[in-house]
Each structure stands twice: as C-alpha cells, then as structure tokens.
Amino acid sequence: MSEVKSNKRTLQGVVVSNKGEKTVVVQVERKFLHPKYRKTIRSHKKYMAHDAENTCNIGDTVRIVESRPISKNKCWVMEEVLRRTEQL
16 A cells, blocks of 8 residues: 655654643754855744653654644644653
8 A cells, every 4th residue: 555645744853841731842943045145044943742642851852743733832743752862
C-alpha cells in the first residue's frame, strides 16, 4: 500500500517549557539570507504544542505537526521526540 502524504506543516525545534498540563512550548529556529546584505540571519519563534502523554522534558528535540485548534494558543501536536536530553 502507498503512503498518504499530508498537507500539514511540520516543524522541528527544542522544548523550552513543559510546565502546562499536556502542553509543551517548542522554540523553532530558522535561518534565512538577508535580501540586500546577503547575511545569514537566525530567527526563532515559540509554538505551543499538545503533548498528550506528558513525555517531553526541557531540552528535548521534537517534531510538531499542524492540527486543528486545541485551545486558544495551541494548534500544533507533538508528533515524536527526535533526541532526548540527559537527565541529572
């Protein structure tokens, strides 16, 4: 059987907060070239994502997927943890 491609956007970022119940805040960094000065610019944005099992910790690298609105600020769902941080 063939895989079905989704039109939903996916982003990859680092968890910066997991204080909410079933919610993580993911910081996504992007790099782009300045149109005039041709310098690479780093910019970041924070997204609130739904984490149903509360599995993420601060510092984990995760992939989030666009979804329907879950609350006022949450319209992303945590799909998978790509890399875990070491806990002390």
